[in-house]
Amino acid sequence: MTQVLYLKWRPGTWAEVIGQDHIITTLKNAIRHDRVSHAQLFSGPRGTGKTSTARLLAKAVNCLADDLAERPCNLCAHCKAVNQGQFLDLIEIDAASNTSVDDVRDLREKINFSPNQGRFKVYIIDEVHMLSKPAFNALLKTLEEPPPHAMFVLATTEVHKIPITVISRCQRHDFRRISIPEIVKQLETMASSESIDVEEDVLGLIARQATGSLRDAISILDQLSSAEGQITTDLAHQVLGTSPNQAVLNFVDAILEADAAGGLNTLHESAERGNDPAQFARQVIAYFRNVLLMKMANPDRIDVPSDVFAVIEKHSKVIEIKQLLNLIRIFNEAINDRGGSWQPILPLEMAFLEALETNSDPSSLPAGKPTAEPSKPASPGKQTKPAPRKKTPPRPAETEESPPDTGQQPLMILKEWKEILEIVRDTNPATQGILNSCKPLGIKDNQLVLGFRSDAIKDKMEKGDHLQICQDVIEKVIGVKIPILCIVGSKDQSDLPDGVDPDGLIAAAVRDLGGSYVSDQEEE
Numbered sequence: 059m060t061q062v063l064y065l066k067w068r069p070g071t072w073a074e075v076i077g078q079d080h081i082i083t084t085l086k087n088a089i090r091h092d093r094v095s096h097a098q099l100f101s102g103p104r105g106t107g108k109t110s111t112a113r114l115l116a117k118a119v120n121c122l123a124d125d126l127a128e129r130p131c132n133l134c135a136h137c138k139a140v141n142q143g144q145f146l147d148l149i150e151i152d153a154a155s156n157t158s159v160d161d162v163r164d165l166r167e168k169i170n171f172s173p174n175q176g177r178f179k180v181y182i183i184d185e186v187h188m189l190s191k192p193a194f195n196a197l198l199k200t201l202e203e204p205p206p207h208a209m210f211v212l213a214t215t216e217v218h219k220i221p222i223t224v225i226s227r228c229q230r231h232d233f234r235r236i237s238i239p240e241i242v243k244q245l246e247t248m249a250s251s252e253s254i255d256v257e258e259d260v261l262g263l264i265a266r267q268a269t270g271s272l273r274d275a276i277s278i279l280d281q282l283s284s285a286e287g288q289i290t291t292d293l294a295h296q297v298l299g300t301s302p303n304q305a306v307l308n309f310v311d312a313i314l315e316a317d318a319a320g321g322l323n324t325l326h327e328s329a330e331r332g333n334d335p336a337q338f339a340r341q342v343i344a345y346f347r348n349v350l351l352m353k354m355a356n357p358d359r360i361d362v363p364s365d366v367f368a369v370i371e372k373h374s375k376v377i378e379i380k381q382l383l384n385l386i387r388i389f390n391e392a393i394n395d396r397g398g399s400w401q402p403i404l405p406l407e408m409a410f411l412e413a414l415e416t417n418s419d420p421s422s423l424p425a426g427k428p429t430a431e432p433s434k435p436a437s438p439g440k441q442t443k444p445a446p447r448k449k450t451p452p453r454p455a456e457t458e459e460s461p462p463d464t465g466q467q468p469l470m471i472l473k474e475w476k477e478i479l480e481i482v483r484d485t486n487p488a489t490q491g492i493l494n495s496c497k498p499l500g501i502k503d504n505q506l507v508l509g510f511r512s513d514a515i516k517d518k519m520e521k522g523d524h525l526q527i528c529q530d531v532i533e534k535v536i537g538v539k540i541p542i543l544c545i546v547g548s549k550d551q552s553d554l555p556d557g558v559d560p561d562g563l564i565a566a567a568v569r570d571l572g573g574s575y576v577s578d579q580e581e582e
């Protein structure tokens with residue numbers, strides 16, 4: 059098996075350490091003047107060279123080269139032993155797996171023995187912040203009176219967890235994140251030396267994903283290079299998960315086009331395929347964040363395939379910053395609002411509806427509360443469809459003509475449900491969005507019964523004038539004014555009001571009409 063790339067490329071000389079010049083200069087000087095402090099603390103983010111530098115230091119203090127400035131030489135017996143992992147006086151302790159005080163006591167005893175081979179016994183304690191309190195105390199005693207032949211390098215990614223008493227005994231070096239150009243340059247060197255065929259843009263993409271950790275960057279390159287042929291940006295996006303999937307793009311389109319039905323369908327289809335709604339919401343946020351970056355003239359921070367980039371560019375021209383911030387807030391809340399929800403998709407649905415609502419009425423920003431007034435006049439001025447066929451002209455009062463009986467009424471409502479939804483959408487997209495989450499169940503006591511999947515959506519429907527809008531549209535379409543009763547439940551549930559027969563007319567009508575009113579959740 060070939061060696062893991064990042065281990066193969068562990069720096070063996072001072073010059074090979076990238077991006078930590080401030081530290082390397084100090085350590086080289088100390089070596090040159092033979093004045094290395096007995097306790098060093100290396101702190102900094104993961105994968106930035108702490109362990110590598112600790113080993114370099116251990117090698118340098120034990121190197122046999124005559125010229126101090128040449129140490130480590132990588133040629134003498136000691137340097138070679140260190141490089142092969144066979145130097146007895148280099149002791150590496152992983153505090154993450156040795157947190158008990160015994161290990162440190164053990165260490166204190168052993169430390170009094172002289173080095174086997176070299177001048178110094180060097181202890182590298184990795185992840186030192188993981189030590190228990192008693193272990194720290196034992197370590198502190200050792201640091202207070204170190205034997206002259208002992209040297210400690212404590213390494214940590216979480217320096218704030220280390221007692222100040224320990225920190226004050228050490229010479230401290232703060233490792234910094236490796237910059238993107240530095241990472242790209244190193245990846246270039248490695249790719250050409252390892253004959254890894256990689257598309258130009260990929261290295262930048264990897265570097266940005268690595269967030270300052272050179273090790274992570276190398277690991278990603280390693281992982282990508284195991285595929286056959288050239289590493290393309292598409293492949294990289296796939297592996298890194300940086301490409302939003304089509305469902306997310308459709309969903310965003312639905313928000314911007316106020317397409318309530320389309321958006322909810324996309325959401326449910328994605329959930330049915332087993333995707334985690336919270337993950338979906340995260341992708342939606344990531345997408346809006348990219349649009350935000352585009353708007354703020356930061357396009358080089360956007361890591362997406364070029365076709366998605368074009369979509370982001372397009373969207374950035376039609377969404378206001380304020381609107382974006384609001385959308386990000388709404389979906390962020392959906393992610394956090396998972397606690398009591400028995401329906402994992404519910405917070406996302408509600409976020410979607412809220413997004414539609416605020417988008418349709420920008421004056422409601424930034425509060426983002428559902429508006430009390432419909433955002434557009436109740437009589438739709440711009441109807442995409444021709445005016446609905448009316449049996450009777452709408453009347454302000456109860457019609458005198460004999461109205462269709464209740465059996466006919468639900469049939470008509472069901473038949474026209476799609477159309478009803480479309481006209482509702484022209485009045486207020488949010489109302490349509492809510493209606494998409496319900497099913498017309500039947501007529502009871504001269505009321506149209508709408509079944510909702512949850513109290514939350516039912517409450518939404520009952521607030522503001524969603525009910526009124528729905529009622530008005532139904533009246534326009536079928537010519538009968540009919541009050542609406544909202545309940546939570548479906549035809550399969552026992553909490554249906556009396557008089558709604560789960561297997562009766564409604565069910566039959568749905569079958570005959572192809573069940574087109576069922577917009578969600580209903581398998582088949």
Ligand SMILES: Nc1ncnc2c1ncn2[C@@H]1O[C@H](COP(=O)(O)OP(=O)(O)OP(=O)(O)O)[C@@H](O)[C@H]1O
Pocket residue numbers: 063064065066067068069074075076077078102103104105106107108109110111213214215236272273274276
């Ligand atoms: N500054 C750097 N210069 C050159 N290579 C580096 C540097 N930082 C990390 N690397 C690469 O990453 C690998 C791991 O680095 P190293 O173990 O020194 O990081 P670390 O800071 O100790 O990380 P951790 O905190 O996770 O232990 C090295 O073998 C090397 O390939």
Ligand SMILES: [Mg+2]
Pocket residue numbers: 108109110184213
């Ligand atoms: Mg390390």
Ligand SMILES: [Zn+2]
Pocket residue numbers: 120121122123129130131132133134135136137138
């Ligand atoms: Zn040497």
